[in-house]
Amino acid sequence: MKIYLLGSMDAASLQDWQKHLQAEMPEEQVLTTLAPEQNAEIDVAVVANPTPGALRELPSLRLIQSLWAGVDRLVADESLPIGVPVCRMVDPHMNVAMAETGQWAVLALHRGFFRYARQQAQACWQPLTQRRADEVRVLVLGWGEMGRTLGMRLKGMGYRVAAWRMGTRRDTASGAHGVTLHEGPLALRCALAEADVLINLLPLTPITRGLLNAKCFDALPRGAAVVNLARGAHLVEADLLAALDSGHLSHAVLDVFATEPLPADHPFWRRPDITVLPHAAAQTDPRSAAAVVAANVRALRAGEPLQHVVDVARGY
Numbered sequence: 001m002k003i004y005l006l007g008s009m010d011a012a013s014l015q016d017w018q019k020h021l022q023a024e025m026p027e028e029q030v031l032t033t034l035a036p037e038q039n040a041e042i043d044v045a046v047v048a049n050p051t052p053g054a055l056r057e058l059p060s061l062r063l064i065q066s067l068w069a070g071v072d073r074l075v076a077d078e079s080l081p082i083g084v085p086v087c088r089m090v091d092p093h094m095n096v097a098m099a100e101t102g103q104w105a106v107l108a109l110h111r112g113f114f115r116y117a118r119q120q121a122q123a124c125w126q127p128l129t130q131r132r133a134d135e136v137r138v139l140v141l142g143w144g145e146m147g148r149t150l151g152m153r154l155k156g157m158g159y160r161v162a163a164w165r166m167g168t169r170r171d172t173a174s175g176a177h178g179v180t181l182h183e184g185p186l187a188l189r190c191a192l193a194e195a196d197v198l199i200n201l202l203p204l205t206p207i208t209r210g211l212l213n214a215k216c217f218d219a220l221p222r223g224a225a226v227v228n229l230a231r232g233a234h235l236v237e238a239d240l241l242a243a244l245d246s247g248h249l250s251h252a253v254l255d256v257f258a259t260e261p262l263p264a265d266h267p268f269w270r271r272p273d274i275t276v277l278p279h280a281a282a283q284t285d286p287r288s289a290a291a292v293v294a295a296n297v298r299a300l301r302a303g304e305p306l307q308h309v310v311d312v313a314r315g316y
Helices: 011-024 036-039 090-111 113-121 145-156 185-192 212-218 238-245 286-301
Strands: 002-005 030-031 042-047 065-068 137-141 160-163 180-183 197-200 224-229 249-254 274-276
Touching: 002 011, 002 090, 002 145, 011 030, 011 042, 011 145, 011 286, 065 145, 065 286, 090 145, 090 197, 090 224, 090 249, 090 286, 137 249, 145 160, 185 212, 212 238, 238 249
Parallel strands: 002 030, 002 042, 042 065, 137 160, 137 197, 160 180, 197 224, 224 249, 249 274
Antiparallel strands: none
16 A cells, blocks of 8 residues: 655654654555655555645545544545545544643642742742642543543542533443543533533534633633643633633633644733643654554555544534
């Protein structure tokens, strides 16, 4: 098979990915450039947010494999070849990295470490009241691979963990092990009312775009905190600032933004009640992700089911 690797990355990153992919699939040919006459020879496109229309001229394409967990930009490309399966990246190592960031955020909010950082800047020595973990209620939005990994780890740390997902499914066992699972739009408001920390790990879809808005924040208890590790478009920025200004929300940890890099004049930079991360909560690691790609390529060659196929209509 011939595999075409393309996307929004610099030349050094592209070469690094090519090296790891080729090492995992020595029997295949991984290309990063194509002559026009080679278009018809490509079986698999391995992509990282490619330019819209970039896959239009590949008539023999049998698989589009994303290197990123989020595929909202990819499936928004109306020129994607019809009938070609799209698979997202589900890398156990990336799931762990995201869970580690979530754990750090919850612990820092629970123990007041962000407040201590502000006190240090003022040379203020003021111990805060210390709550137990089982007194802190955490709501995870999104109960996929990353949400479950984070939820189980938080539960292991002693937190009271609940989760919410958009649709209702039969696999209710995924909400076991002491995690309360809420399902469907009607259940969201009740779930929010019992959350001291809200962590967003939802996929970005037309339904979830702008979900972190004034209505959502108003449903949270006064003093709650918000952690957004998913997509910047989930958050209505003006509503967050208003909720922080009013004191209804106490703090926000943000890893993703509507515009990235976050502009230097953006108000988020100057807010002591907002912690800004440079979209670094969980980075895709070529060393482990290349093996995930290789497994799907081998499944394609063998005629076996592909893993983590995207429902393009739903967007995840």
